[in-house]
Amino acid sequence: MGVSILRDKSYSFALLVIQRYKSIVNEKKEFVLSKQVLRSGTAIGALIREAEFAESKKDFIHKMSIALKEANETIYWLDLLKDSEFIEHTVYxxxxxxxxxxxxxxxxxxxxxKSKI
Structure with missing residues (x-):
């Protein structure tokens, strides 16, 4: 799988997260959970971009692993936003x-x- 596909999908996801963040802040006046999902949701793509110019295969794996952790964290914040009724189920x-x-x-x-090292 090419990094460019992952890069493009993570960038599109970050834009969706930013749009949703603005909506939650403006409409629901919720600032804590939404800021957390904004941070983790946009960090995924930033880390993937960093990995593109990794210094080594191990550095690449490390950066991608951190991106994976951020993606998992983003799911947590999305779950909280849904369960606390700050976002609708369809948006979630x-x-x-x-x-x-x-x-x-x-x-x-x-x-x-990992299989190539």
Whole structure:
């Protein structure tokens, strides 16, 4: 799997997270949980970008592993936002699905990279 596909999907996801963050802050006046999902949701793509210029295969795996942790954390914050009724189930479902896809792609990328060292 190419890093560019992962890069593009993570960037699109970050844009969705930013849009949702603005909506939650403006409409619901919720600032704590939404800020957390903004941070972790945008960090995924930033870490993938960092990994593109990793110094070594181990550095690449390390950065991708941190991106995976951020994706998992993002799911946690999305769950909290849904269960505390700050986002609607349909909004949650779309974001959750996109994030789970990123998790699967990251797991696959990390496994492939590990098999080549």
């Amino acid at each position: 479902a779309g974001l959750h699905s996109n994030c789970k896809e990123l998790v699967a792609m990251l797991v696959s990328t990390i496994k492939t990279a």
